[in-house]
Amino acid sequence: MGGVPLLVRAYRSLGLPARVREQVEVKQRERGLDEAEMVESFVVLNAMGGECFDDLLRLREDAGLGEMLGHNIPSPDSARRFLYQFHDEDKLEAARQGREPGQIAYIPEENAALAGLGRVNHELVKELGRRCPDQRIATVDQDATIIESSNREALRSYEGERGYQPMLAVWAEMNVVLADEFRDGNVPAMMDPLCVAKRSFAALPETVTTYYFRGDSACHERNLVDWLRDENRAEGPCGAIGFAISARMSAALHEAIEKLDESVWEPYGKLHPEQIRECAEVDFVPGEKSEKKDTQPLRYLAIRIRDRQENLFADGSKVKHFAVVTNIEEWKPSRLIEWHREKAGTIEGVHDVLKNELAAGIMPTKYFGTNAAWLRLAVLTYNLLTALKRLALPAEYLTARPKRLRFLIFNTPGRLVHHARSIVLRLAATAERLAMWLEAFNLLPLRA
Numbered sequence: 001m002g003g004v005p006l007l008v009r010a011y012r013s014l015g016l017p018a019r020v021r022e023q024v025e026v027k028q029r030e031r032g033l034d035e036a037e038m039v040e041s042f043v044v045l046n047a048m049g050g051e052c053f054d055d056l057l058r059l060r061e062d063a064g065l066g067e068m069l070g071h072n073i074p075s076p077d078s079a080r081r082f083l084y085q086f087h088d089e090d091k092l093e094a095a096r097q098g099r100e101p102g103q104i105a106y107i108p109e110e111n112a113a114l115a116g117l118g119r120v121n122h123e124l125v126k127e128l129g130r131r132c133p134d135q136r137i138a139t140v141d142q143d144a145t146i147i148e149s150s151n152r153e154a155l156r157s158y159e160g161e162r163g164y165q166p167m168l169a170v171w172a173e174m175n176v177v178l179a180d181e182f183r184d185g186n187v188p189a190m191m192d193p194l195c196v197a198k199r200s201f202a203a204l205p206e207t208v209t210t211y212y213f214r215g216d217s218a219c220h221e222r223n224l225v226d227w228l229r230d231e232n233r234a235e236g237p238c239g240a241i242g243f244a245i246s247a248r249m250s251a252a253l254h255e256a257i258e259k260l261d262e263s264v265w266e267p268y269g270k271l272h273p274e275q276i277r278e279c280a281e282v283d284f285v286p287g288e289k290s291e292k293k294d295t296q297p298l299r300y301l302a303i304r305i306r307d308r309q310e311n312l313f314a315d316g317s318k319v320k321h322f323a324v325v326t327n328i329e330e331w332k333p334s335r336l337i338e339w340h341r342e343k344a345g346t347i348e349g350v351h352d353v354l355k356n357e358l359a360a361g362i363m364p365t366k367y368f369g370t371n372a373a374w375l376r377l378a379v380l381t382y383n384l385l386t387a388l389k390r391l392a393l394p395a396e397y398l399t400a401r402p403k404r405l406r407f408l409i410f411n412t413p414g415r416l417v418h419h420a421r422s423i424v425l426r427l428a429a430t431a432e433r434l435a436m437w438l439e440a441f442n443l444l445p446l447r448a
Contacts, residue, residue, distance in 0.1 A: 001059075002414025002427045005068050006440055007047050010388040011040055013444035019123045023116035026085040037071045038082050039117075039377065044073075046381035047402060048410060051359045053080050064416045068425065080365070086114045087369030105187040107195075114369055117376050118179070121383060122203040125176050128387045129205025132174070139172040139212040140200050141343045142219055144189040145351040147375075153366045157185040164363060166375055167193065169200035172214075172346040174390070176383045178203040182372035189218030194227055198235045213243040214343040220248045220325060225298075229327060244340040247300060247323040256284045257302040257321050265304060268334035269341070276306045279333045282323065298325050301333045354378050357402040392440035409437075 011017070017036035024035045033041070044065075045056060053076035059065060060073045074082070088111035095108035110118070129135065144167040146157050154162040163185045169178045178200035183191075193215070201211065213219075213228055227233050228243045247253065257280075265278040282300040303322040310318060324340050331339070355361035360378035363371040385405060389397050400408070414427045427434060 001048065001062055001065050001410060001412075002425060003409035003412040003437075004044055004048070004065060005425070006392075006409060006437060007044065007384070007388065008040065008069060009441055009444045009446075010384055010392065011043060012446055013391075014124055014127050014384070014387060015447045016040075016120060016124060016384075018447075019120045020117075023119045023123075024113055025116070026082060026113050032078060033071055033074055037069075038074060038079070039120075039380070040069070040071075041074050041079070042377040043381045043384060044069075046358045046378050047385065047406070049357075049403070049406060051362050052364055053077075064414070067416060067423070083365075083370045083373050084367065086111065086117070086373035087367040092368060105184065105191060107181070107183055107187060107192060108368065110372070111369060114373055114376070117373060117380070118199075121177070121180075121376065121380050122199075124380065124383050124387065125171070125174075125178060125203045126205045128174065128176065128383070128390065129207050131391055133207045135173055136208055137173055137210045137212070138204050138208040139214060140169050140178060140197070141172050141347040142167065142169040142193065142196060142200065142213070142215045143343070143347045143351070144168075144183070144218060145355070146185065147355060147361060147363060149185075149363045151363060151366050153368075154363070155184045155186040158188070161185075164371065165189065166372075167196050168347065168350065168379070169196050170347045170350050171200075171204065172342070175346070175350075175386050177350060177379045180376060180379050182368070182375055184368070189216075190221050192223075193219050193221055194224040197224055197227070201236045201241075204237075208237075211237055211239070211241040213241055213245075214340055215243075215245045216343075217246040217248050219245045225325075229298075242326075242328045244324050244326040244328065244336060246340075247325040249321065249323060250286065252286065253282070253284055253300065253323055254321060256282050256300075257304075257323065260302065266334060268303075268337045274308055276304075276308055278304045279337045280304070281333055298327055299329060300325055301337060303337060350382065353401055354382060358382060388440075388444075392443040394436060 020036040020039045021034065026035060045059060048059065050056065056073055056076050056079055066072045091108045091111055095106040099106050144165050146159065146163055146165050148161050148163040154164060156162055157165050164183060165185050165187055166180055166182045167189065168180045171178050179196050181196050227236065228241050231239055260280050260282065264280040266280065267277065268279045269277055280302050282302045284300045285297045301324045305320045306318065324337060326336060328336060358378040358381055360375050364374055365371060385402060389400065412427050412429055414425050417424045417426055
């Protein structure tokens, strides 16, 4: 594991040890690892492909790894005890008691340690933004994902399986997670998406001057839409936020789409071999009480999908209709639809990496807060890997997923040599690759 020091160099260069010690405080034995060393160990576990506490044993087998880090890798038991302290049963009970009559789902408040770990991630994003000051546009993509779990405490999602349904928001241009909120599987994605949106925009660095937001129909929620429209919004940046959100298909909206003249439909996107995909402007003002009405109604764009062979869809229909609601007036419908659909390539890709290449796909315990911290550590690792690629590695590594970084860098064999009161790491790599790593180290200076 001779390439792990490059990952740890990025962790320390971004000032994360100090941030963890400031923000995350748990009860630890005096002779145990401190919070920053524990978090660093979990980051290494994620980056190396571990997905459970027992995988720490594999890291502990490599005595040289602990020597390179300057601290031991925690045992599975000590790591488990550390994460148990992010769980607070009183927070869960308070959320249960605070439910409205007839309401089943709830989102508990985070305890101090878990909230502090979230602030560490925010500081990582802000520091990355400060080191990439030319990136002045931020498009926030927000969506929930289902993590299946066999834990008896896991609740069933709308798809029927047991698990959890956390909501994440991603800064599309920089490929970093701005905010994550752990949720039980039965929590609807439409339940309070504004909280995650507020935390996401708060995590953006001061270098950002232009803001956008994209979401699916779960984000077509009155409080969130009103907040995005309000240029004097509370707990968010002042000024315009251009947004495009998949609209919930009401009967009135569907009727308005079906009344559109055939001449207004135009194709969008690349030519599809099996489907005809078209879009059009819809003159529509919603009448539902759940959506705020004012003198400047939002813009609605319709999407129509048909089979080229006129085959029926699974529900027996020949045509499928969708819609997007937006406050962006100057873009043509085709351009706006294509831009909105790019969300699938950003946040859904992040979900895939977190669940299948980092450790977020398997929840390790029955405790809600512990699992929330487990997810947040995977998110922290994801963002750290993005920072490493953007700040220190060659451009061709920018799209490299964690498994490729393991193959090319982290799993490089090395030998520690003690000589003249110093430790030298000899790596089994070509001179060209070693030169690249040395340059990466120089691009990641350690903070005082």
